[in-house]
Amino acid sequence: MHVTPRRRPLAVSLLCAAVALSATACGPFGGGPASAKPAPGPTGPFGESTGPQILDRAVAATKTAKSLTLDVDVMSDGEPLKAYLSVDTRGKCTGTLTVGATGTVELIKADDENAYLRFDESFLRAQGKGESPEVQQALLTQLRGRWTKTPVNDPDTRDMLALCDLKGLLAQFEQGGSGIAKGGETTVGGRKALKLTEPGGTADGTADSTAGGTAGGTAGAETNTVYVATEGEPYILRLVTTGGDEPGTITFSHYDRPVEVKAPPAKDIAALD
DSSP states (O other): OOOOSSOHHHHHHHHHHHHHHHHHSSSSSTTTTTTTOOOOOOOGGTOOHHOOOOOOOHHHHHHOOSSEEEEEEETTTTTEEEEEEEHHHHHHHHEEEEEEESSSEEEEEEEESEEEEEEHHHHHHHTTSOOHHHHHHHHHHHHHOBBBBTTTSSSHHHHHHGGGHHHHHHHHOOOOOOOOOEEEEETTEEEEEEEEOTTSSSSSSSSSSSSSSSSOOOOOSOOEEEEEEESSSSOOOEEEESSSOOOEEEEEEEOOOOOOOOOOOOGBOOOOO
16 A cells, blocks of 8 residues: 555645745845845844845855754645754755645655655545545554655655755755845844845835744735844844745754654554555
């Protein structure tokens, strides 16, 4: 028995959303006219550096990360999509993916050969929709609370693991932006941060005054905001898109913290036909 998502692969949607939000560094932020002049901002922790200069530093620092934790909360195709994953550049990955109001998948990837997935009951019931009651019950009996083992090169598994590619995600960030406005100082996850905003995105020019953006924005003009750490390495701490068709937030934390993962015990792994 093989559990195959009957929809656009969750991780693919999340990765698309991540890339869209990271376009604050390689799309909307990076694509302004060469002649655009950054809006004046406060001196703050980066001295007289302009918004584009600060973002360049943040991108360069972020791309050196060996590991981090992603907290994704976005809208895609009209549905909420969430992920909480600890990943590193060696391919280790662990955390959860959630599609819609329910339907969560836990995942473990400890090496480049196999991945382990555990589906909650809501996800399993969705997979069994349209099947006979007997088949639905068999699916629940076999997989409820248990892990499945699958090769990482399996097409469906590869889709589910898309966000585990930290090197690929960080490669989306590029330097050389222009027209980026410096905002005020705030905190993100307890860390001091400076807000950088793509100007002209909304009527009031703000995106997330509390640094707590959510995926519940309203459609309209799109605003992209980046929060950059002001102490220690100038890592990107949060990317926020409000308005537009796919608003959402990606928070980056636990930079360079080792990702501790290991395969589940054999007794907890379902034997699939």
